[in-house]
Amino acid sequence: MxxxxxxxxxxxxxxxxxxxxxxxxxxxxxxxxQLKVLLIKFGNxxxxxxxxxxxxxxESLDEAANRILDHRTGIEDTYLxxxxxxxxxxxxxxxxxxxxxxxxxxxLPSDHFLFNRHITVxxxxxxxxxKIQPHSYLNHEESGWFDIYDLPETIAFDHREILxxxxxxxxxxxxxxxxxxxxxxxxFTMGELQSxxxxxxxxxxLRANFQRKMLSLGILERLDKKWGGxxxxxxxxxxxxxxxAEANKFSNQFEE
Amino acid sequence: MxxxxxxxxxxxxxxxxxxxxxxxxxxxxxxxxQLKVLLIKFGNxxxxxxxxxxxxxxESLDEAANRILDHRTGIEDTYLxxxxxxxxxxxxxxxxxxxxxxxxxxxLPSDHFLFNRHITVxxxxxxxxxKIQPHSYLNHEESGWFDIYDLPETIAFDHREILxxxxxxxxxxxxxxxxxxxxxxxxFTMGELQSxxxxxxxxxxLRANFQRKMLSLGILERLDKKWGGxxxxxxxxxxxxxxxAEANKFSNQFEE
DNA sequence: TAATATTGTATCGTTGTGATACAATAAATC
DNA sequence: GATTTATTGTATCACAACGATACAATATTA
Numbered sequence: 001m002x003x004x005x006x007x008x009x010x011x012x013x014x015x016x017x018x019x020x021x022x023x024x025x026x027x028x029x030x031x032x033x034q035l036k037v038l039l040i041k042f043g044n045x046x047x048x049x050x051x052x053x054x055x056x057x058x059e060s061l062d063e064a065a066n067r068i069l070d071h072r073t074g075i076e077d078t079y080l081x082x083x084x085x086x087x088x089x090x091x092x093x094x095x096x097x098x099x100x101x102x103x104x105x106x107x108l109p110s111d112h113f114l115f116n117r118h119i120t121v122x123x124x125x126x127x128x129x130x131k132i133q134p135h136s137y138l139n140h141e142e143s144g145w146f147d148i149y150d151l152p153e154t155i156a157f158d159h160r161e162i163l164x165x166x167x168x169x170x171x172x173x174x175x176x177x178x179x180x181x182x183x184x185x186x187x188f189t190m191g192e193l194q195s196x197x198x199x200x201x202x203x204x205x206l207r208a209n210f211q212r213k214m215l216s217l218g219i220l221e222r223l224d225k226k227w228g229g230x231x232x233x234x235x236x237x238x239x240x241x242x243x244x245a246e247a248n249k250f251s252n253q254f255e256e
Numbered sequence: 257m258x259x260x261x262x263x264x265x266x267x268x269x270x271x272x273x274x275x276x277x278x279x280x281x282x283x284x285x286x287x288x289x290q291l292k293v294l295l296i297k298f299g300n301x302x303x304x305x306x307x308x309x310x311x312x313x314x315e316s317l318d319e320a321a322n323r324i325l326d327h328r329t330g331i332e333d334t335y336l337x338x339x340x341x342x343x344x345x346x347x348x349x350x351x352x353x354x355x356x357x358x359x360x361x362x363x364l365p366s367d368h369f370l371f372n373r374h375i376t377v378x379x380x381x382x383x384x385x386x387k388i389q390p391h392s393y394l395n396h397e398e399s400g401w402f403d404i405y406d407l408p409e410t411i412a413f414d415h416r417e418i419l420x421x422x423x424x425x426x427x428x429x430x431x432x433x434x435x436x437x438x439x440x441x442x443x444f445t446m447g448e449l450q451s452x453x454x455x456x457x458x459x460x461x462l463r464a465n466f467q468r469k470m471l472s473l474g475i476l477e478r479l480d481k482k483w484g485g486x487x488x489x490x491x492x493x494x495x496x497x498x499x500x501a502e503a504n505k506f507s508n509q510f511e512e
Numbered sequence: 513t514a515a516t517a518t519t520g521t522a523t524c525g526t527t528g529t530g531a532t533a534c535a536a537t538a539a540a541t542c
Numbered sequence: 543g544a545t546t547t548a549t550t551g552t553a554t555c556a557c558a559a560c561g562a563t564a565c566a567a568t569a570t571t572a
Binding site: 445447467488489490491 | 516520521522
């Protein structure tokens with residue numbers, strides 16, 4: 001059983017973790033015009049969940065979230081922010097949880113700490129999809145990217161609700177900060193950027209107006225044209241220019 | 257010592273509470289053109305703190321926050337929302353905490369659970385100042401309202417940071433929801449409403465434009481004029497009309 | 513009765529935005 | 543190599559939103 005290492009941590013390290021609290025990460029990526037989230041499939045089941053973990057006793061919440069994210073994606077520095085804390089006492093069904101563990105060959109007593117009530121802090125990460133290679137850890141967990149609008153049927157616990165709230169928060173972020181550029185690769189066309197906005201907002205935008213608005217913000221550096229995209233005029237490539245953004249008083253809208 | 261009852265709870269009921277997690281409430285009110293927050297003064301000190309508490313094991317976070325708020329202000333139904341979770345392992349200095357308790361005649365061992373690391377969930381409440389009478393509980397705690405821009409010098413733990421974050425969140429709320437009307441009395445003049453906005457945003461607004469904007473939202477009911485306000489034209493009184501707000505597609509901007 | 517302070521509203525110019533149009537052009541097709 | 547095609551970059555028009563200013567209305571005071 002490939003999960004053993006991780007689960008051993010969970011099972012044995014109770015004394016190292018803060019009790020009764022966990023972190024769940026909604027890892028957003030953008031690929032082929034789809035907004036994706038990274039989900040983990042529990043072994044021997046069809047149940048998916050968010051990657052999560054616990055907080056060491058000497059660790060801040062942000063540090064824990066970064067550690068968990070690094071563990072799952074191999075990305076160390078990326079945009080990561082808490083968006084909500086989920087504290088319903090019935091948010092996790094301990095029977096469901098125990099059944100999942102059993103399916104993975106781990107038979108824990110029903111009074112094991114893992115099945116106690118846990119409050120969970122929701123973090124979302126905005127990662128550059130192109131920089132994430134299938135991590136060894138990912139394979140072990142049978143994790144994968146899913147279109148946020150086409151999620152698996154069975155999602156564990158209250159994780160579907162967490163995903164919904166994360167998407168809501170991401171939409172709010174669009175209005176206030178420029179953090180969504182963390183979802184784009186280093187260079188991109190205006191059409192690709194528009195596609196990201198459309199996917200997050202789940203509605204079509206007028207191309208001409210989107211371009212006008214984006215250029216007027218003064219945060220993009222225009223590079224060479226992108227050749228070979230098809231039988232049509234070649235689009236420019238752009239790069240997000242954080243210095244320009246700062247000069248244009250958008251400093252407070254990006255990366256805190 | 258008047259605190260005894262509450263502190264007894266804290267000291268003895270460890271087993272009833274979720275371990276390692278607390279709630280702190282930033283209770284906003286609006287009075288005499290000032291944005292106020294309710295702070296508690298620890299006995300025999302000059303140290304103020306936010307009213308807070310712990311979560312019972314069968315209670316949701318929102319329920320706990322409501323209970324704590326009710327306890328402090330006597331208000332049962334009001335606008336209450338979590339805004340951030342504070343999880344720095346050094347956010348509370350246990351020595352400072354123990355010293356404060358000692359000053360209140362409660363000498364706890366340094367390994368008492370109260371001095372363990374606690375993560376705290378920040379909630380803000382928007383209350384109608386005119387409906388809050390000095391609650392018996394308040395007197396006991398020597399609590400009082402403070403202008404958010406003129407806080408006491410000594411504020412315990414990381415509570416000043418929590419207050420700052422709460423004010424930031426309140427400003428965001430202004431853009432998205434109509435919840436700030438919870439801070440106003442039942443009826444008010446346009447000038448009073450403008451004063452609230454100016455106080456939250458900490459900047460002056462143009463009277464004519466503010467009035468035009470507010471009226472155009474179609475969320476206010478115009479009542480009789482308010483007489484006796486001085487040697488000038490009498491202003492109209494307004495009432496926030498949640499039905500109008502709903503009809504004008506603002507339903508999603510108010511009370512969830 | 514006149515003066516005063518404040519309120520309610522109108523107006524002007526500027527900016528931002530939705531909608532549409534059109535020229536430019538890289539690759540595919542003939 | 544000329545033509546076609548799909549897409550891009552930009553211009554334009556109408557309208558809404560907004561900052562700034564002006565002014566008439568009016569409840570109280572003098």
